[in-house]
Amino acid sequence: MDQVMSICCYCGCGCGLYLQVEQGRVVGVMPSHNHPVSQGNLCVKGWHLHEFIHDPRRLTQPLIRRNGTLLPASWDEALDFTAQSLLAIKEQYGPDRIGVLASAKCTNEENYLLQKFTRAVLGTNNIDHCARL
Amino acid sequence: MAGLATTFGSGAMTNSINELSSAQVILLSGSNTTEAHPQVARRIYDAVDQGARLIVIDPRQTAMASLAHIHLQLRPGTDIPLLNGMMRCILDENLVDELFVEMRTENYIPLRDLLLTIDLNEVTATTGVSIKDIARAARIYARAQRSVICYCLGVTQHICGTANVQSYAGLAMLTGHVEREFTGVDPLRGQNNVQGACDMGGLPAVLPGYQMVADPVVRDKFDRAWGVCLSDKPGQTLLDMTHGAGSPGDKLRAMYIMGENPMLSDPVLDQVEATLDSLDFLVVADLFLTETAARADVVFPAASFAEKNGTVTNSERRVQYMNKAIDPPGAARDDGWIIMELSRRMGYAMEYESSAEIMEEICLLTPIYGGMYHDRLIDNWGLQWPCSDRAHPGTPFLHKFSFARGRGRFQPASHVPPAEPVDSAFPFLLITGRSYHHYHTGTMSRCCPTLNREHDKPFLDMHPDDATRLNIPDGSRVQVTSRRGSCKFFLRYCQSLAPGDLYCDFHFHEAPVNVLTLSARDPEAHCPEFKLCAVRVEEVI
Ligand code: SF4
Numbered sequence: 001m002d003q004v005m006s007i008c009c010y011c012g013c014g015c016g017l018y019l020q021v022e023q024g025r026v027v028g029v030m031p032s033h034n035h036p037v038s039q040g041n042l043c044v045k046g047w048h049l050h051e052f053i054h055d056p057r058r059l060t061q062p063l064i065r066r067n068g069t070l071l072p073a074s075w076d077e078a079l080d081f082t083a084q085s086l087l088a089i090k091e092q093y094g095p096d097r098i099g100v101l102a103s104a105k106c107t108n109e110e111n112y113l114l115q116k117f118t119r120a121v122l123g124t125n126n127i128d129h130c131a132r133l
Numbered sequence: 134m135a136g137l138a139t140t141f142g143s144g145a146m147t148n149s150i151n152e153l154s155s156a157q158v159i160l161l162s163g164s165n166t167t168e169a170h171p172q173v174a175r176r177i178y179d180a181v182d183q184g185a186r187l188i189v190i191d192p193r194q195t196a197m198a199s200l201a202h203i204h205l206q207l208r209p210g211t212d213i214p215l216l217n218g219m220m221r222c223i224l225d226e227n228l229v230d231e232l233f234v235e236m237r238t239e240n241y242i243p244l245r246d247l248l249l250t251i252d253l254n255e256v257t258a259t260t261g262v263s264i265k266d267i268a269r270a271a272r273i274y275a276r277a278q279r280s281v282i283c284y285c286l287g288v289t290q291h292i293c294g295t296a297n298v299q300s301y302a303g304l305a306m307l308t309g310h311v312e313r314e315f316t317g318v319d320p321l322r323g324q325n326n327v328q329g330a331c332d333m334g335g336l337p338a339v340l341p342g343y344q345m346v347a348d349p350v351v352r353d354k355f356d357r358a359w360g361v362c363l364s365d366k367p368g369q370t371l372l373d374m375t376h377g378a379g380s381p382g383d384k385l386r387a388m389y390i391m392g393e394n395p396m397l398s399d400p401v402l403d404q405v406e407a408t409l410d411s412l413d414f415l416v417v418a419d420l421f422l423t424e425t426a427a428r429a430d431v432v433f434p435a436a437s438f439a440e441k442n443g444t445v446t447n448s449e450r451r452v453q454y455m456n457k458a459i460d461p462p463g464a465a466r467d468d469g470w471i472i473m474e475l476s477r478r479m480g481y482a483m484e485y486e487s488s489a490e491i492m493e494e495i496c497l498l499t500p501i502y503g504g505m506y507h508d509r510l511i512d513n514w515g516l517q518w519p520c521s522d523r524a525h526p527g528t529p530f531l532h533k534f535s536f537a538r539g540r541g542r543f544q545p546a547s548h549v550p551p552a553e554p555v556d557s558a559f560p561f562l563l564i565t566g567r568s569y570h571h572y573h574t575g576t577m578s579r580c581c582p583t584l585n586r587e588h589d590k591p592f593l594d595m596h597p598d599d600a601t602r603l604n605i606p607d608g609s610r611v612q613v614t615s616r617r618g619s620c621k622f623f624l625r626y627c628q629s630l631a632p633g634d635l636y637c638d639f640h641f642h643e644a645p646v647n648v649l650t651l652s653a654r655d656p657e658a659h660c661p662e663f664k665l666c667a668v669r670v671e672e673v674i
Contacts, residue, residue: 004458005512007445009325009438013150013172014447016514019439019458026439026458035514037150037447043171050439053459057421059434060463070422070432075464075474082431083478085414089387096366099374099385102335103392103468104327107443108452109491110468111326111333112341113483114391117472120361121481125346125368126385129327129335129393 003030009105010045013037017046026050086122095123102129147317148281149449149517149529154179156316158273158280162190162212162301166197166285170321170448173283186277188270190215192564192634203270209562209634211260214548216300218256218264219271220307221248226268228275230309238306239540247545259548280310285321299544306541321448325438329446332502332518333495337368342499358498361481371395375405387414391468392435396424418468434465441467443488444510446518450528452505453515555633559615559667561599563635563649593622594636595670600626603670610673613637615666618648621673635668 003018016035020028029049033040042049062078063070073081089098100118102111111129118127153159153176166174174197181187181200189201190212198204207215223229224245234241253264260267274280282301302311302318310316334341344351352363374385375395385408395405409415409428417426418433426432438445440461446452461467469488476483485491489507496503504520504527516527555562593611605611607626612619613635622637649666 002458004439004456006439006455006458007325007447007453009445011170011325012321012327012448013170014325014445014449014451014453015172016453021458024459032514036451037172037449041172041175052420053437053439054462055421058437058462058465059420059422059426059432060465061434062464063429063432065430070427070429075466078431078433079471079474079478082414082416083475085416085430086387086389086475087479089413093386095364096368096383097386099369099388101371101374101388101390101393101395102330102333104330105325105392105438106330106468107326107438107441107445107455107488108329108333108495109443109488110391110472111330111335112491112495113469113472113485114389115334115341116359116483117476118389119340119355119363120359121476121479123361123364125337125364125366126374127335127368128337128371128374129330 001027005032008038008042008046008049010049015042015046017042017049019050026053090122096126098122098124099126100124102127104129146319146321146448146450147311148319149451150176150447152317152529153177153281153283153319154183156180156185156279156281158186158188158277160188160190160270160274160280160282160304161197161201162282162284166195166283166321170285173321173448177283186273188274192631193636194628203266203273205260205262205266205270206631207260207262208631209564211548212297213300213546214251214256214259215262215267216297216304217248217251217546217548218253218260218262218267219274220244220304221251221253221256222268222271223275223304223307224248226272226275228272229307233309234307237541238543240543240545244303244307244543244545247547274304274310275308279316280305280308281317281319282310283319283321297546300546302541303543303545306543311541319448325447326445328448328450329444329452332446332499337370340498341495342501344499355498358494375408384411386412388412388416390415390417390419390425390429392419394419394423394425396428418471420465433471434461434463435471436461436465436467440465441469441488443469444492444505444507444515450517451515452502452510452518452520454507454510456511553616553667555667559669561633561635561668561670563613563615563637563666563668565637591622592625592637593670594625594627596632596634597626597628598632600624603672605670605672612671612673613649613668614671615649615668620648624670624672635670 002021004021006017006019008015008017015038016032017038018030019026020030029047031038031040031042061072062075064073064078064081086098100114102114115127118124150173159177159180166177177187187201188203189198190205190207191198192207192209205215257264282305284301305311305318311318338346340346340351340355346367347365352365356362415429416431417429418435419426420435420437438455439458442457444452444454473483492505492507496505500521501519504522504525505516509516517529520527593613605624607624609624610621611624612621649668
């Protein structure tokens with residue numbers, strides 16, 4: 001069994017832990033003993049961190065709405081359609097009519113890329129996230 | 134976090150979580166810490182074990198409140214008069230740290246003038262807390278060497294959230310309880326990487342590292358790095374976006390939502406729903422088909438935290454590295470890949486080989502993250518910003534020797550009554566919060582069988598006296614109605630609430646509490662008044 005160093009994704013304490021990986025599945029969680037916050041402890045959410053990862057309801061393919069229904073599509077279709085739609089709206093109404101929500105559940109690098117995309121590609125500062133909530 | 138930023142120049146937690154256990158006095162406000170921040174609670178237990186005094190300011194009788202030496206059980210929404218009362222006592226008893234105020238702060242005189250007009254009897258009448266308790270808490274907090282203030286969403290989600298935060302910061306400055314180890318003002322962040330999303334510029338007015346969009350020098354730096362010409366117009370806030378605020382000319386036509394579910398987390402759901410439905414185009418990237426994703430035109434299947442490499446930043450500003458443990462399921466991909474692909478298809482190539490390479494760009498453009506190269510973060514538990522360069526060891530506590538903005542600024546504030554007082558038609562004050570077993574809107578945690586087993590129903594807590602008066606038995610199905618809508622709960626008797634107050638969680642899509650709540654907003658932080666609204670309760674037969 002592999003032990004992979006990671007961080008609990010549930011709250012701002014950011015406990016350090018090890019994901020226990022067996023045959024491509026996360027099967028358990030162990031707290032880190034020398035992590036400055038967790039010090040060998042996790043709360044109930046942290047201990048059960050792995051359970052949602054393999055939930056059967058996870059999305060596994062891109063979806064596009066066709067005639068009112070979300071249907072499976074390829075990445076190329078979904079990305080091209082999105083790129084064209086955003087470009088068309090930017091062209092027609094201007095960049096400030098597009099809004100973006102960043103995420104407190106994503107990494108710093110992803111949030112950086114998203115705000116760069118918003119500002120440099122879409123051309124607007126309309127980006128916020130749910131921290132105010 | 135506008136409040137702390139205007140006072141100290143930075144909106145982050147000033148201490149490390151570990152420092153809390155060595156504090157002599159902890160003043161905890163609006164934070165159901167045992168449930169929302171278990172590790173912080175553990176440090177507070179440790180501190181109390183070692184003889185620290187705990188002062189809790191909370192309308193509810195929380196687990197922390199029962200541990201407290203003094204529990205100031207104030208009426209919801211009356212933090213400012215309570216703090217003004219405490220500061221008045223500090224002034225009267227000559228407990229002001231005059232040297233600190235003189236050397237390190239500004240705008241003290243207006244605060245002092247305001248405090249001198251405060252009538253403590255009036256404070257008691259407004260807050261419901263006795264003068265004796267206010268004075269005792271003020272003395273204990275002011276006299277100790279190492280006093281820390283911790284606060285949570287209860288403080289920031291009021292109509293006067295910014296002023297609340299500024300008042301807590303004022304109390305700390307008045308007594309010199311900032312800028313040293315074991316003293317400070319610590320906002321506790323609700324979600325895993327809220328701190329990082331803010332640090333990275335996921336905000337309408339700032340670029341990464343809180344560099345202002347409005348500042349031409351900053352824009353010039355990013356223009357050159359990114360090869361574009363950036364807009365100098367600050368963007369719309371979350372609520373402007375989701376509630377179609379502003380002139381019709383600002384109304385959004387398209388949205389890209391990464392890993393958020395505003396359908397459930399936004400106050401006044403009806404308007405969010407209407408706004409999302411009115412868009413020409415909505416694209417959502419998420420792990421699950423959330424209520425928001427179900428309304429999208431395109432849905433991208435995203436990778437979970439265990440399926441990618443990258444860093445997150447916790448409440449104490451600690452930037453930590455997460456290793457990829459497994460591959461994402463099916464065709465799901467991480468959000469970084471999705472953004473790069475989209476960007477390329479829109480004519481702007483973003484080519485990063487790895488998340489480490491993205492971080493290198495962040496380091497170069499963001500002074501507070503200047504030394505956060507991945508190789509320094511791997512195989513250890515990270516570094517705390519500010520960290521200016523490769524050699525910098527990180528910063529466990531902020532504002533040592535000087536505030537980020539130079540001098541700390543006092544912002545005197547007066548009582549702002551709740552935006553929606555109770556009346557005969559809506560006689561109860563509803564307080565919302567999060568529970569121990571769930572996380573924000575529950576998209577992840579509700580899919581976790583263990584957590585659901587522990588907490589599978591939406592409960593409404595009510596004091597037994599109120600329930601007896603209304604003749605509603607414990608466990609009954611009840612309907613809660615506000616001026617905006619209604620939703621159903623199971624009633625639970627709860628001794629820890631004051632009569633007249635109700636409490637519920639906001640995790641359940643079958644009871645979307647936000648249809649009830651207000652969007653009367655804090656003028657500065659645009660934080661919805663989310664915690665409080667007037668309601669009535671009926672049994673469902
Ligand atoms: S284990 Fe609990 S306290 Fe630690 S980060 Fe996760 S949710 Fe927060």
